[in-house]
Amino acid sequence: MPPFSFRLTATDGQARTGEIATARGIVRTPAFMPVGTAATVKAVEPETVRATGADILLGNTYHLMLRPGAERIAALGGLHRFMNWPHPILTDSGGFQVMSLSQLRKVDEKGVTFRSHLDGSMHALTPERAIEIQNLLGADIVMQLDECIGLPASRAEIDRAMRLSLRWAERSKGAFEGAGGRAIFGIVQGGDDRELRIESARRLVEIDFPGYAIGGLAVGEPQSVMLEIIEEVGPALPAERPRYLMGVGTPGDLLEAVARGIDMFDCVLPTRNGRHGLAYTRFGPINLKNARHADDPRPLDETGACAPARTYSRAYLHHLVKSNEALGAILLSIVNLSYYQTLMQGLRAAIVAGQFERFRAETQAAWTAGDIPPFVRA
């Protein structure tokens, strides 16, 4: 079994490209991880997710521990076999979703107790249990348990949660069994406070993780705040370890975060917005509910990387969305996942070619130019 490793193959300014090696395969970075919340990337078959260019998926510990249960998935051969995705999987620790989804949560030194949003049952998550669950799932990359707080928050509250997350980082690392090309990542916390973020990063580096995430962003703050924090935290992290910006973001977020040295992302936006009629394209986001598409025989993007972007008319996609047909959600989820992967592939190639700034400028200019003009029947 080859050990977990990360290799930078090129840099261009702060932007980096490389490869994460896991027991289940290579992850090309910058990488976008589609979110497979409940052991499925919503509305898309796994081989189709793969065909969009995804090297790795994210699974959610919170959802999977509640249903169908980590021990059950382990008895069935692990999450990869369960969901028919033999490629790398990263699992989160459950911390973020305990905060955002569950009720009656109580955080103390030991961990967090909470009530399931599904059936009201009580559950506990400690750093040790969060790692045990992720081991049972068989994730290739495992995340420490952390406490995620919303912004804005007082400095005292941010400080408290950051220090608790550091103690949980140590306990999480202690509970992780690293054999078999797997790895555990630490998570930088500290809200929007520059000093606390840097302290969190330095202390995590002392603990020593094979990779570092920046958590607790994209929770309501402006993009500028997020980018500043990435800029502050970056120099405190070792260049030779992957950097994962959790829960981010729009295509524009990804472009700007890669410009600041981020290697990995996950986000529900491409699938969630696809289910609601929004397509991400090289022309920027396109709202297919809009009546301008009703009679438009043209495809979303005749140069799109996936068949749905090239094959179906905008009129048909509009019809499916307006009719609330499942096929609309399916096709637009594929379109969006494919666009995200096309963007990542473009970023990787641009960095290798030393053309990152040009790629960024051209991509932003195309988004700003917007969609093709409305269709006019001849």
Next chain:
Amino acid sequence: MPPFSFRLTATDGQARTGEIATARGIVRTPAFMPVGTAATVKAVEPETVRATGADILLGNTYHLMLRPGAERIAALGGLHRFMNWPHPILTDSGGFQVMSLSQLRKVDEKGVTFRSHLDGSMHALTPERAIEIQNLLGADIVMQLDECIGLPASRAEIDRAMRLSLRWAERSKGAFEGAGGRAIFGIVQGGDDRELRIESARRLVEIDFPGYAIGGLAVGEPQSVMLEIIEEVGPALPAERPRYLMGVGTPGDLLEAVARGIDMFDCVLPTRNGRHGLAYTRFGPINLKNARHADDPRPLDETGACAPARTYSRAYLHHLVKSNEALGAILLSIVNLSYYQTLMQGLRAAIVAGQFERFRAETQAAWTAGDIPPFVRA
């Protein structure tokens, strides 16, 4: 353009197999037509529907005339291009769904007026307009407008609706433009009344259609009533024309109707029940909501014709269904469409081999034997 034609290639008892030739391709009979209500077979991409073995789809005039509109689809190049299905399509006339879905409908000699279930707007459907819509859609097989009534009903009411449907059959045929390998079918009505059914069939044969449907069944009557009517109507129809049993049915209905000389079927059951967690298999129907599947690592059917039946564990399908995940609806719709096509392929091969009775007995015995025993972990 080759003309529309039907060729019987083998018979075994009353059971028949053959080929319908249309401008867009061959339809092997007995044929099952998946239902593409609103220009989509719900939750399944058209190339996947094709891969299950479907030669022809059904489209619904009622749904399509209301949204997105027949003239709009025509301007976009017709229904085949709109939904990316280049193979044969049969469209119904809208009559059945006006009765089952719309409100405030009023039937008179001219046609039917009704209120849309979508937005309350008023619409009219005459035999001429029903055919015009189907011409605009570009259907390969077009259905006459008929009046469908529920059962039980009085003989006077059944008689009135049957005679109105005959007059509409003449008007429908007159409005149809038959060029280009396309055809219009007449529809036998007459409820559960033997004499009225036979009269309807004979009068339709006098009008002379390239194919005949039996309508107004599977509306609540026992299977035995449906089968008796098929047996009564059959001898009144010319052997060399295809016979289409509308809106039917379960796998058992199909088996028994083929035994009585039916050539074509359509039904929403495989997709609708797939969306609700029911899988049709060679073991009979399997309810994946049942907790017996929660820890079962075995596939639905390791010999199934489609990948989802062989690839995913019952535990995973159970999880998707319980979690209300779109992928559950997608996979079980594929499983069911595939099983229906496997059944039709088996019927066709058995008839060619002169083994229909054996195939029927073995298929029924397997259904009766039921599902594999519950999984017990070793």
